Amino acid sequence: MNKLLRSNVSCLLKKLSEHTEIYASTEEDGVCILAKLDNYEEWTMNYVRTANSVKDVFFPQNEEIMKYKDASSDLKIEAPKPFKERIAFGVRPCDAAAMLLLDDVFLKGEFYDSYYKERREKGTIITIACEKPDQHCFCTSFDLSPGATEGSDIVLYPTEDFFLVVEVTEKGKKLIKDNAELFEDIGAKPEIVDSYKNMRTVLGDVCIPNDLNEKLKGEFDNSYWKKIARRCLGCGNCTFVCPTCHCFAVCDVARGCDGKRARTWDSCKFQDFFLMAGDHNPRPTQIERTRQRFMHKLNYFKEKYDKYQCIGCGRCVEKCPVGVHIADVITHMKEEL
Amino acid sequence: MCSSHNQLVPKVATIKKITEETSSGDVKTFYVEFDKPEERAEFKNMPGQCAMISVLGVGESMISITSSPTRPDPLEFSIKKMGKVTSKLHDMSVGSKIGIRGPYGNNFPVDEWRGKDLVFIGGGIGLAPLRSVINYCIDKKENYGSISIIYGSRSPADLCFKEELFDNWPNLEGVEVHLTVDKVEEGERWDKSVGFVPQYLEQISPSPNNSIAITCGPPIMIKYVLESLEKMKFEDEQIITTLELKMQCGVGYCGRCNIGDKYVCIDGPVFSYKQIKEMPQEF
């Protein structure tokens, strides 16, 4: 295992930035976000989780699918230019694990998304383990932990004055080999890694039964959905901050007869998400939409990819204005069924 | 160019011919050809599959391919004027360019139907998805038993594919065509049946043994057709229908068209009545 001094981090980022784009955790007007960084002193550590997740780096909210020229006469379509290498620094272990869920959606199906694939291949995730999870975290319920390595290329375990560096994938090893002068080999230090791995979150385990998706199958008209949906304001907050939500809308942006086709995030909570031509909407009220959101996360996703679509990062819980809590749904469904 | 072609980028195609199906002009059939022949070669469609038609600057919509793969070029799409994209399509003229990508969705299980009698029940524009599989079965008539087509629409003027309904299909051996309309204005010549499709279906009452019923049409018609098929002892696996929902990407990762854990664009749009019964009733 290697050692990386905290003071070396900004010169590591500067060195990497010659040929890659750096997305690092910075504080901007009191909000910690993962954003493209040019001044490498500004990366910060005092956050539990960034407001946006690493999903922004690989599946951005607003992405150009193609440009087109003179739409109906002789149409020419032009795909975007290849993407640059990118590094996401300061990601949390739960967000890195969320990328594996998005990989299942965008890469494993019968059709794969080439833009996402290219960004993932050209992207490296450097994770910092969590020193103090807060009351919203429940990653341990999805067999992750504040020190988990799933989905990351390199994991840094913070100690007082240096980071213990653990390479997880080939990409990680190569990156360390290329910048060997900043790292120092200090032999195996498993006790630091284990101290993070078996750290319990404040919320403790919500211990989700493995067959929760079976139980949820018949629960389509359960009155519980009506009870939670009554509180929900119908904003897209929980779905946009969630690192595993992947629904998107394709829309054309026309400028005269040229223009582009863009892909933007969309939320099942919005009223026009399922609105069809002829004003037919099978999910007219918040009850159906709230049911769709939780059934997708706890039943449909598990049926298709055999994993729950949640990593317990706690963002939707912290940001929901009216406290709709996915762990509340899980515990209620567990007791009731 | 980007590393490899993305699923969401359409291919350029031209509208070669437009025919009006209904006199009121709200249903038109577009004959479309790819600009690049090699892209047409990649586009191997089976009956019942759909394609994403893009009108650049307006949007995309999923339309079922109404021409049978046995009569490949040009591809035909019958489109009713409903939303933003379809109305813009209806204003387009011959020679203008559109985008196509696909084919998407599963197709009618034509291999399982070998040696079976086929009953096609269509309503209004619902005949468009069925027409591709009807022509497919007619061109491979030796594999199948008798084919009966029961089709109805609001009025004689609203009947789609009149040329095939009156001159083409009835004269073929082993194919019966039964037409009905909801109402007939006076002064219109109409000698066939008058009445709704489900009641007309019960009059004809095809025998359920060794036969498959395929239906497509407005949801209200499908509801009653399924009831009368059950009355006539058709098993759930014997009844097949296609569901047209809002589809955005067509390739199964935009999370838009799910009914329960089934994505209509990948697991459908062709479903058996047994599958539909298992799904939550949210479509």
Place this chain on the structure above:
Amino acid sequence: MSVKFKPNIICFACNWCSYTGADMAGTSRMKYPATIKIIRVPCSGRVNPTFIMKAYQKGADGVLIAGCHPGDCHYNSGNYFAKRRFLLATRFMNYIGIDAKRLRMEWISAAEGVKFARVMAEFSETISELGPNWRAREEV
């Protein structure tokens, strides 16, 4: 030779006074710069601040609202409401960073063809000094 910047100015002209003022300027052969595109609105009160912001987004460098003098609005109080909205809109746009000099309101009656031409020339001059407005303009 550096091509002098030609501004792109939108003028919302009230149909009863300012638009006829513009016609008056035209019929009496007065010149005012061609950089101004006039949109006829029933009354200056019809101009919604969203239209102003939309103009800047779609590429306008300056917006001018021309209405009747207070008191002789065809609909009695249209221009008073417009005045209130305009007072708020200039300050608010200035607050979020779009220069307040790029928005102007003028009372031009049907008889003041001369004033119409003068105001247009003046405004076109101030905008070409300010240069193009890239703030809040949409990316192609």
Place this chain on the structure above:
Amino acid sequence: MMTMTEKMREQVKELFVNNEIKLFIGFEKGFTKFSRIPAFAENYDEAKKMIIDEFETPFLAKYLIRELEEVAAGIVEKSERVAILTRGCDYLGIRRLIVDNIILRENIVIVGIPCDGLIDVKKANKLLGEEAREITIDEENVIAKGKTENKIISKAEVVLDRCRQCIMCEPKESDIMLAEKTANVKKNKDYSKIEEIEKMSAKERYEFWSRQFERCIRCFACRDACTACNCRKCIFDITEPEMLEKTVATSEQFMFHFIRAFHVAGRCSACGECERVCPVDIPLGLLNGKLRKDIEFLFNVEEAGIPSEIEPLGEFKLDDPDEW
């Protein structure tokens, strides 16, 4: 002396018993420790778990739109009314809906409670240095117990920002008042942050706001939480004409925030809910505040936050300022 919670339960029991309401909207404990979430009780035993204390709470006024939707047209009889727990700022929201003819005053029962500021748990945690395990509140100060040490903090230090500028400490006209009125202490209006931005140069202001708007993820929580945003069909949901494109580009963000701020100009009661619900903490109060400050200065409206029959932008005076 009965606590507020017991008084509330007793009142609610009375209301349900003589069949005066069909629904009571209040607060209950959330899933995480100090969170208070909206609760709906259609009979008394559902109301038993409701509590009142001084932790930060969401706003309830907006739920009246949905709960009274089908009866918005006419006055319902007594048993169909909806009772709602109301603090001063909630009352401003309800007033807003009444003035906008979204709901009728006769259809609701206002159960008023006085309040002199709610506690912001995040501030208490910051002062304590870690996440507080236990927080008890008494008259003047707050005792936060951490893992190792406890801290006594004066209430004024941890009160919510919006409560520092509260313009109404308890509902002006309520059907039931759970506790006697507190001194209606007038808090001074503090536009200092807005003046700070006004002093910046135009370039700095543009950069400041485009940096804020760049973080916006267009989740519409600010619109969905605001009682002044109560249009039947919001302009952002209309696709013909499309005032706002779905793509989240900088110019679209400016359009969104400009339209939202201008639509609540003269109608915003500075309740601070839009800032509270924003997932990326954009200072929306500074946008609405600027418009409110200008309205009060230009049209000498005494308090633009209190909803009035005629809105400042819905009327004019002949002596409105002329120079600009």
